[in-house]
Amino acid sequence: MPHNDRTEQMPQTRFDVLAIGNAIVDVISPCDDAFVAAHGLDKGAMALIDAAEAEALYSAMGPGREISGGSAANTLAGLAGLGARCAFIGKVADDQLGDVFAHDIRAAGIHYAVDPLIGAVPTARCLVHVTPDGQRTMNTFLGASQDLDAGSVDKQLIKDAAIVYLEGYLWDPEAARTAMQEAIVTAREAGRKVAFTLSDVFLLQRFGQDFKAMIEDGAISILFANEGEALTLTGAADLDAAIAQLAPMLPCLVVTRGARGAVAVTGGERFEVPAEPVEKVVDTTGAGDSFAAGFLAGQIAGRPPRDCLTMGAIAAAEIISHYGARPEADLEALMARRFG
Template identity: 65%
Template sequence: MSEPKYDVIAIGNAIVDVMAPCDDELITLLGMVRGGMLLIDEAEAERLYGMMGPAKEISGGSAANTLAGLAALGASCAFIGQVAEDQLGEVFAHDIRAGGIAFDTPARAGEPATARCLIYVTPDGQRTMNTFLGASQFLPASALNDAVIASARVLYLEGYLWDPEEPRAAMRRAIAASRNAGRKVALTLSDSFVIARHANDFRALLEEGQIDILFCNEDELHTMTGERDFEAGVASLAPRVPILVVTRSAKGAIAVAGDERAEVAAEPVEKVVDTTGAGDLFAAGFLAGHVRDLPLATCLRMGAIAAAEVISHYGARPEANLAALMDERLG
């Protein structure tokens, strides 16, 4: 097998996050589920944007956020995702390339516009997301370069993008390219609503041995397995995948790899400002350790450190020097 060009190549939604603080009353007034994520159309995106206070625009998207963390930790990365030929598309492309991540997917002409996620952040740091997927859900399989995908040590797939038909086909092609080259495939389940719609697909991928690393949170574990008890859910899912990583918010996280199990407590945070991207950055820290062949427990700790950094400020991408943080806290 040839030496990989990239540590991680990811396929995901190319989204610009539009974030604004708000009080709990506004969440209720707008009829949103506090802490949830809702898919909306462009008209609703415009309406909700009009209800926001002063907002901050930050390039986002789950897999892109993970790559931002990985790049900050010294990993070589590339991203595949669809933007439109518009201002937000230019913002996204500039931001991801400025982070040292290769991004060559051509912009899409015409409608719909580049995806955006309107994020309302309450005083306790909880985020309520309203996502217009726009151009991101029209990523064609033809945009993929099989040779580039095969050149990455790990292919990382964003579960959110499994929902639309066109990018789902692209991701299936990418899995084949990666596995044919003897590389690893990682999948984040993203959200319980995605699992509810595509659980059979995900179970089939696991049964076929197509996934090497599976990321999920406690709610997603329950939806995927149907088990109310956490340990029962882990016992049900872990034997189906070489590495299972389950995040538990303030309760930390666990990872199971065959007969090995590791656990980590959540890193202390002085103040939780915004939980956007916590899972994305956890995956970044974990994968940064994994591509260096570090022990499972160390990979978990790196995930916890990266997640703690991102929830200490607005936005889903790191602001502190993550590499320095790792050196300081891992010793």
């Protein structure tokens, strides 16, 4: 994909993007609305569950597919598919699912060198229930991913990356939260960009003040949010009011609106693009993750904001057209069709 019409030259680094996040294997299974209701699940949302709940729910699920996931790791998979140089920091256990995750991320060409957890805590898994309308209801057992601590974060990797991308989902465990806070400090001291995704409304209900403080402190270079997250974070009555509140504090704000496209505000200017058309929405798992991949790929290439948004929309459309949160089509070819 040609890199013409650049607006900003990224620094020369070993990696374009280093991501820190939960290392999770998704177990994806189709179901009907009755299954969601019978098990008291909040359709379209993500909930944290313990080991016993995970075992009971897994037993009740129909046949599923095991696919490596995790929000930030999914974003890296999309970025790698677009030719970006990527590295990942996240914790798995020394077990079968841990081996699956490590194999998959390395097979995508992503640098991954975190030692697995040895002990009784298994690798994290997300049980994804997909209804006929393509909505995904996620129940996540975080397992070994919560054991990520500052000792697992290689500061040199952070310094070696142009963008450090952090997922809000990992903010819950105290040790992981501390590790991410230290990573932000290291990135800022090295003059690197910090990208942060808010991940889910339930996190904002618990840690919204933390996220606001980071934004107000100027720690975040690029903030990703969906419409619901932007409204919850700000308490605004509508999206325009939420954007008006957040945008002046951020070099770049990106808000996704599902079928209504996406908005970015950077340099005091607002840009909007529609969603890309898809023949059928099969599974929305990872749509936001993939959008972030496309947008960041545009940033790396120095493309203007509207192009970055369009690249995000194309990547998200590819993901929702099939099961699983990792791309199956040639993303570079999809981008080339649009941009030549």
